[in-house]
Amino acid sequence: MNKKKHYEHMPARFQRPSITTIIGLTAFVTLFILGVTHAQLSFDRIFSGITNMLRFLSSAFPPDPSRITAISNAMYETFQIALVGTAIGVVLSVPIALLASTNTSPHFSIRVITRGIVSTLRTIPDLIWALIFVISVGLGPLAGILTIIVDTIGFCARFFSERIEEIQKGPSQALESTGATKIGVISGSIIPLGFPSFVATSLFAVEKSIRSAVVLGLVGAGGIGVELSTSFTLRRYDEALMIVILILVVVIIVEQISSAIRKKVI
């Protein structure tokens, strides 16, 4: 066999890199170098950064537990914001994901519109949503809950929808063949088959929401973020460290619980 002809059957990308690959790589390297230059990364800056960090740590130690009750209450509020927001967000994500999935959406246009909405919710960062809701409903936990709901829908509806589209159509066809209605087929096959993945995604959403809820306080959307912001502004770094430790403990506990549930469900 002609050797040259034989190699012609090899996929093009194995013969030589494509123009797209070369352009992509060049763009990436250029952006990386520009990024590093723009950040003015220098030995002096890193050295002074480490010195400042050590100064902060020395003034933060030992952590100050004097306001532990107030801090704990704020942390509890953060946890509530995350839990309530995520629960509502997850529940709303299921029908939204069904409308956004190719195999369950009643119409192409509904799917496109729903996907567009979900993408928009996901693209706008949670801090911006928090600012919008603080303006809309005022300072406090309600703005935080609304932010978490929107953030959870952006995250969960997308992953739920991807899982729904991955579900093999065989079991649904089997139920359809019994004369089941569309709702019956979705409730009897799509939801149960997607359930383990929905639970896993929802638990990730809870973890994500707790971290988000902490930061939301910084813009006045309730929770421990307000306490953290105040401590830093007043340079009470020992109190700030106490808050950080408490956040860390809660986040680790939630992650452990969610990981245990995930293992059980999957």
Add this chain to the structure above:
Amino acid sequence: MNALSVREVSKVFKDGTEALSEVSFDIKAGEGVVLLGHNGSGKSTMFKCISGFEKTSSGEIYIGKDETTFLSDRKYRPIRKKVGMVFQNFHLIYNLSVFQNVLFGAMGQSRNFLKVSAPFASKKDREKAMDCLKRVGLDHLAKRRSDQLSGGQQQRVAIARMLMQDPELVLADEPIASLDPKAGREVMELLWEIVDERKLTVLCILHQTDIAMEFGERLIGLNKGKLVLDDAKKNISKDDLNMLYFNVDEKHGGIV
């Protein structure tokens, strides 16, 4: 009376592939027919057209007296209730119990999904599901998750689900293709016993010519989408079957 009538059915896919070409046959009520043909011969397309999962390009299909051609899903739903299906890959909801899977067979009987959900199902339906499971010899495994069962057992659950539906016509798409020879034979025996005792009509797609000759009263053969064989078992020779499977050009994946 015919349980199924296929009249000059053709199916041409969007890419121009002609999967079925003017196929016609009738199946009388209570008849057990096996549909044979090599891969790509049009068997599965025929199956999908009969079950309404694929629309025909031309021709007519009648299930009992009802013409099903070009019916919308909604209008086809009441007809589907009369057609029980058994699939090659069982198509069970793998993470639900065997019992729940069987209960789902009654899904077409009610518009309310909750009526076939294990906690809310009526006593009558629950007892019927257990009877169906008993008939396939798996009542002792009702609580198990269906993916914890062997392939043969899962196909039995699928047969129980089909029984729960109270069908008049059974369509079986290669029901033993995923099973080892022993389990496959057991499933075929069970399916045919049930079909006989309930006097059901069955159209079963098979690849195993020996099994087809053993169980089918009548054999239908497709080749390149055309009906090339339709006769009672007693009139069919081994040569007829060999022609069906081996006189195939390479393009269609067979042996010349």
